[in-house]
Amino acid sequence: MSIAVKDISKSFGTFKALDNINLTLPPGELVALLGPSGCGKTTLLRIIAGLEQADEGTVILSGEDASAKHVRERRVGFVFQHYALFRHLTVFENVAFGLRVKPRSQRPSNAEIKKRVERLLELVQLGWLADRFPAQLSGGQRQRIALARALAVEPQVLLLDEPFGALDAKVRKELRRWLRRLHDELHISSVFVTHDQEEALEVSDRIVLMNKGKIEQIGSPKEIYNNPATSFAYSFIGNVNEFRGHVEGGYVRVGNDLLPHGRTDLHDGASVVAFTRPHDTEIVKTSDGEGIAARVNRILDSSGAVTRVELLANGDARGGKHDYFEVEVTADHLASLGLSTGDNVRIKSRRLSLFGENENR
Numbered sequence: 069m070s071i072a073v074k075d076i077s078k079s080f081g082t083f084k085a086l087d088n089i090n091l092t093l094p095p096g097e098l099v100a101l102l103g104p105s106g107c108g109k110t111t112l113l114r115i116i117a118g119l120e121q122a123d124e125g126t127v128i129l130s131g132e133d134a135s136a137k138h139v140r141e142r143r144v145g146f147v148f149q150h151y152a153l154f155r156h157l158t159v160f161e162n163v164a165f166g167l168r169v170k171p172r173s174q175r176p177s178n179a180e181i182k183k184r185v186e187r188l189l190e191l192v193q194l195g196w197l198a199d200r201f202p203a204q205l206s207g208g209q210r211q212r213i214a215l216a217r218a219l220a221v222e223p224q225v226l227l228l229d230e231p232f233g234a235l236d237a238k239v240r241k242e243l244r245r246w247l248r249r250l251h252d253e254l255h256i257s258s259v260f261v262t263h264d265q266e267e268a269l270e271v272s273d274r275i276v277l278m279n280k281g282k283i284e285q286i287g288s289p290k291e292i293y294n295n296p297a298t299s300f301a302y303s304f305i306g307n308v309n310e311f312r313g314h315v316e317g318g319y320v321r322v323g324n325d326l327l328p329h330g331r332t333d334l335h336d337g338a339s340v341v342a343f344t345r346p347h348d349t350e351i352v353k354t355s356d357g358e359g360i361a362a363r364v365n366r367i368l369d370s371s372g373a374v375t376r377v378e379l380l381a382n383g384d385a386r387g388g389k390h391d392y393f394e395v396e397v398t399a400d401h402l403a404s405l406g407l408s409t410g411d412n413v414r415i416k417s418r419r420l421s422l423f424g425e426n427e428n429r
């Protein structure tokens with residue numbers, strides 16, 4: 069089922085939680101709503117579900133205006149961070165619940181319910197827990213049962229609000245891979261909320277990046293990572309080195325340092341923020357000349373082909389919010405540089421992205 073959101077706005081009192089959101093999601097995708105705490109992800113998810121009413125705008129499910137449709141009619145399945153399973157019901161009965169409470173005319177027979185629940189438990193790989201009670205399950209197992217329960221009523225859309233948020237990092241990683249595999253089997257249009265960029269990048273087909281009630285960018289994980297459309301997108305997704313200064317000819321002046329930028333469309337004196345990814349950042353073993361003055365703080369041991377070098381700003385950026393840099397260098401290059409902790413160096417960028425104070429690209 070396709071999901072479209074048109075001109076949705078929502079305020080709580082005087083606070084605008086969602087500001088004119090527009091979104092079209094093709095059917096069958098696994099979509100991440102990603103953004104910092106309080107940016108409006110959950111509110112948007114709840115509006116799509118019909119659990120919350122928008123002040124303005126419409127939600128269109130499968131080409132039909134769903135605004136007037138009740139939650140039950142939207143055929144939406146939910147999984148929440150703390151989705152309380154019924155404590156007094158076994159795993160089997162928790163999953164069967166949505167089917168047992170259907171109106172008699174739509175309710176499957178007991179034999180059919182048994183077959184469906186068994187199939188779902190097999191799907192979430194927990195058939196062996198059918199007779200247990202929720203208190204006898206781990207957090208990860210509970211979330212998988214919650215998912216089986218959401219799927220039992222054959223929803224056309226699956227909405228997940230930080231489904232693995234309460235779990236420890238290792239279980240979280242396992243479960244998100246598992247969710248991806250499950251989605252590849254079922255292809256139900258699914259939207260999940262997360263504030264974890266790694267989770268969104270690893271699992272989703274498409275990321276909707278939000279900030280302060282607005283959409284910053286929509287794209288595949290690759291697009292968002294490689295071509296962040298706004299300075300917010302740059303600093304939120306992936307590791308990045310950030311420099312603030314102003315344009316001086318072909319350079320960004322950061323205090324006493326000059327960083328070459330290679331752009332021709334910038335006015336002298338314009339305030340800019342410049343970003344570069346660690347793998348696009350270069351270390352030059354000289355203490356003067358072009359580049360940002362920095363000192364090697366740590367060279368991380370690595371058995372792989374790439375080594376991470378941490379540096380601290382030496383010049384005027386020191387003490388600021390962005391006085392820490394990360395550079396990824398190949399083992400060969402590192403050897404030829406002959407770097408040691410404490411060395412004074414300069415850093416430059418092979419691919420610098422600049423954003424003006426009020427500019428988004």
Ligand SMILES: Nc1ncnc2c1ncn2[C@@H]1O[C@H](COP(=O)(O)OP(=O)(O)OP(=O)(O)O)[C@@H](O)[C@H]1O
Nearest residue numbers: 080085103104105106107108109110111112261263
């Ligand atoms: N019922 C409500 N009454 C008042 N303010 C609310 C209500 N629900 C949400 N808000 C506010 O709206 C903003 C968006 O909330 P929302 O839960 O959608 O954010 P979020 O991006 O999901 O955040 P998080 O990642 O922390 O869950 C927040 O500032 C929140 O405090």
